Amino acid sequence: MVLSETITTYEDVLNMLDSLLREPTAFWDGFYENREKKIPFFENLPDENLIHYFDSELLGSGRVLELGCGPGRNAIYLAQKGCSVDAVDLSKEALEWGKERAAEKKVHVNFIQRNIFELEVEEGQYDFVYDSGCFHHIAPHRRINYLEMVKKALKPKGLYSIICFVEGGILGGADISDWEVYRQRSLKGGLGFSEEKIKTIFKDFEVVEIRKMRNMEQSKEAFGVQGLWTGLFMKK
Numbered sequence: 001m002v003l004s005e006t007i008t009t010y011e012d013v014l015n016m017l018d019s020l021l022r023e024p025t026a027f028w029d030g031f032y033e034n035r036e037k038k039i040p041f042f043e044n045l046p047d048e049n050l051i052h053y054f055d056s057e058l059l060g061s062g063r064v065l066e067l068g069c070g071p072g073r074n075a076i077y078l079a080q081k082g083c084s085v086d087a088v089d090l091s092k093e094a095l096e097w098g099k100e101r102a103a104e105k106k107v108h109v110n111f112i113q114r115n116i117f118e119l120e121v122e123e124g125q126y127d128f129v130y131d132s133g134c135f136h137h138i139a140p141h142r143r144i145n146y147l148e149m150v151k152k153a154l155k156p157k158g159l160y161s162i163i164c165f166v167e168g169g170i171l172g173g174a175d176i177s178d179w180e181v182y183r184q185r186s187l188k189g190g191l192g193f194s195e196e197k198i199k200t201i202f203k204d205f206e207v208v209e210i211r212k213m214r215n216m217e218q219s220k221e222a223f224g225v226q227g228l229w230t231g232l233f234m235k236k
Contacts, residue, residue, distance in 0.1 A: 013141075014145070017141045018139070021185065029092060030093075031091070032070070032094040032097060035071075041133065041223060045220075046076075046077035046078075046222060047222065048213065048214050048219075048222040049161070049211075049230040049232075050077060053232065054081055058232065059128060059159065060082075061081060061082030061083050062083055062128055063125065063126050063127050063128075064126060064128045064130060065085075066078070066085065066087040066132075067088055067129065067130070067131045068089055068133060069088060069111070070089060071094050071097040071098045071101060072094075072098025073101070074130060074132055075087035075111075076105050076107055079107035080105065083128070084110075088111075088113075088114055088119060089111075090116075091113075095112075098111055099111055116149070117149075119149070121149055121153045123152055124154065124155045124156065124158075125153055125155070126153045126154055126155065127154075128154075128158065128159045129154055132163040133164070135163075135164045136187075136191045137190055137191075139181060139187060140178035140191075143201065147202075147204070158234070162230070162233075163229065163230055163231075164228065164229050165191065165192045165229070166212065166228060166229055167193055167194055169226070169228070170227040171226075171227035171228065172188070172227075173227065174187065174189065174190065174192050175192050195210055195229070202233055204236065205234060205235060205236065206235075207231075209230070209232045212229060213228040
């Protein structure tokens, strides 16, 4: 009998399901290792919706937590806007790249290498939590933990924003049910969402804005491609 595979707690169940679906750390390190790949979000440009939030004064300077920050393009922009930024990612390769970029821009970002579900978050610590492309790689059984973490992290009336795949969109966005994820034992490269499903998942938040990301492929100032949702929510 393998004692390490004996289920005695709820956390054991979550870890078992993780093992069936989660991409290993080595996968993400390999993904970010070749910086010359023609990946749109490898460009050091902030998301167009993030710029919009500041330009329209929905956001101002404050304390920020970014989940799944990758090479730091949004974290760096937030720091440039006067925010104190904690940026978390699983990949050492991504964070090393992010640190180099932050040094070039002469801004400080607190990069943290960690699984977001192992992150120690104090109650009401952040004004803003940002997730650009992490959520659609999270398996359905981890959503409850994810939502609890975001709510715990935010101050009252704090803001949370998400970028995620449109279901069946041009970038992918698997159009399958949560149950089907486990039948197939796969997230199919990232789950897709409808506006209705987003509202259902984030029903405990007040919706500020949900829209499709604007196409900014010719822009040198912002990242924006089709096939993604942008959402901004307020903690009730």
